[in-house]
Amino acid sequence: MTPTGILAGLLLFLAVYCAVDPFKHSPLADFPDFEAFPIELPPQSLIPEVKDEKNLLQKSEIKFLNQIQGPESMAFDPQGRGPYTGVADGRIVFWDGHKWNDFAYTSNNRSEICNPQPSPSFYLKNEHICGRPLGLRFHKETGDLYIADAYFGLMKVGPEGGVATSLTTEAEGVPLRFTNDLDIDDEGNIYFTDSSTNYQRRNFMQLIFSAEATGRLLKYNPTTKETSVLVRNLQFPNGVTLSKDGSFFLFCEGSKGRISKYWLKGEKAGTSEVFAILPGFPDNVRTNKDGDFWVAIHCRQTLYTRVLAGLPGIRTFLLKFPVPTKIHYLLHIGGWPHAVVAKLSPEGKLLQILEDSQGKVVKAASEVEEKDGKLWIGSVLMPFVAVYNLAS
Numbered sequence: 001m002t003p004t005g006i007l008a009g010l011l012l013f014l015a016v017y018c019a020v021d022p023f024k025h026s027p028l029a030d031f032p033d034f035e036a037f038p039i040e041l042p043p044q045s046l047i048p049e050v051k052d053e054k055n056l057l058q059k060s061e062i063k064f065l066n067q068i069q070g071p072e073s074m075a076f077d078p079q080g081r082g083p084y085t086g087v088a089d090g091r092i093v094f095w096d097g098h099k100w101n102d103f104a105y106t107s108n109n110r111s112e113i114c115n116p117q118p119s120p121s122f123y124l125k126n127e128h129i130c131g132r133p134l135g136l137r138f139h140k141e142t143g144d145l146y147i148a149d150a151y152f153g154l155m156k157v158g159p160e161g162g163v164a165t166s167l168t169t170e171a172e173g174v175p176l177r178f179t180n181d182l183d184i185d186d187e188g189n190i191y192f193t194d195s196s197t198n199y200q201r202r203n204f205m206q207l208i209f210s211a212e213a214t215g216r217l218l219k220y221n222p223t224t225k226e227t228s229v230l231v232r233n234l235q236f237p238n239g240v241t242l243s244k245d246g247s248f249f250l251f252c253e254g255s256k257g258r259i260s261k262y263w264l265k266g267e268k269a270g271t272s273e274v275f276a277i278l279p280g281f282p283d284n285v286r287t288n289k290d291g292d293f294w295v296a297i298h299c300r301q302t303l304y305t306r307v308l309a310g311l312p313g314i315r316t317f318l319l320k321f322p323v324p325t326k327i328h329y330l331l332h333i334g335g336w337p338h339a340v341v342a343k344l345s346p347e348g349k350l351l352q353i354l355e356d357s358q359g360k361v362v363k364a365a366s367e368v369e370e371k372d373g374k375l376w377i378g379s380v381l382m383p384f385v386a387v388y389n390l391a392s
């Protein structure tokens with residue numbers, strides 16, 4: 001056989017192997033109906049290029065290493081105690097200043113399958129049974145904790161903790177599939193996101209690659225107990241936060257790399273508009289005491305993500321290879337895990353970027369909560385909380 005013949009034979013074998021995927025290694029093996037859609041990214045000229053040359057996040061302190069896994073939201077109760085955070089095994093835990101305590105659960109069917117595992121990824125297959133609390137917010141007056149559980153929808157638990165009760169699991173008859181984050185206004189209305197109607201949290205990479213627009217921004221009215229859809233057809237909506245004066249709230253658009261603003265008061269009430277274009281794809285957003293916003297950026301936009309945004313067919317093609325989802329994840333985030341966070345003014349101006357571009361200390365950020373001059377940085381992927389002192 002000639003070398004060309006061998007090469008042709010190998011390529012044919014590879015093509016057939018990928019097409020058949022006999023060992024079901026392709027990230028699409030369990031998604032026969034997978035479909036990818038174009039993403040209209042903001043023009044390159046509008047994407048902020050500013051970098052944190054000093055990699056200031058490397059000065060963060062890594063706290064609670066291996067004591068908590070995959071903490072996303074960092075919440076402090078109305079007395080300032082905490083943080084409280086939701087972890088990979090489905091518990092909401094509370095730091096009392098000395099140790100972590102169990103505070104609440106979103107699942108009423110916990111068993112040994114929810115017991116500690118070696119790393120956050122080990123919990124994925126049982127998340128729908130054990131629960132996966134993501135966004136957390138305390139009601140300032142009642143002290144109740146509101147929870148966006150990725151699998152169980154919008155929930156609430158009293159100041160004493162325990163098993164949370166469900167507030168809603170659907171909107172307009174369509175079940176919540178990936179409840180992600182929330183905030184509460186002065187009247188007790190809850191604004192929250194359902195990131196997708198098709199993909200669950202454990203399949204967030206498939207959702208990123210699909211970019212299907214079934215995400216919704218929702219409102220739960222505590223008086224009527226009704227849930228209404230405020231904005232629909234969103235591509236991976238994620239974090240939600242009210243402005244300091246309550247005149248609007250922000251919601252992150254994960255696939256588009258931008259934040260939008262939804263007006264609650266004034267003549268534009270009930271309408272939304274683009275608030276800020278980000279250097280990358282946002283996860284959660286939180287308001288600080290001055291009314292500025294801290295955004296956790298899942299990863300920066302790169303040439304790779306920009307090219308793939310416009311080529312949904314290529315995205316589907318790449319996912320058909322029997323290559324683990326983790327490799328696609330690393331390609332998507334630019335090669336290696338590294339954290340980027342941004343501070344925005346109340347007008348949407350980019351005030352500061354803090355990052356650890358080498359991923360030496362802080363490898364990922366899902367949420368940034370500012371308290372008493374410190375940033376508490378949680379991540380669904382990491383077994384710790386990073387604390388960055390703003391005075392450093």
Ligand SMILES: *[C@@H]1O[C@H](CO)[C@@H](O)[C@H](O)[C@H]1NC(C)=O
Nearest residue numbers: 109110111112113114128129
């Ligand atoms: C409760 O958990 C068990 C596994 O521990 C599972 O087999 C069962 O389906 C769960 N029940 C519900 C209603 O989720």
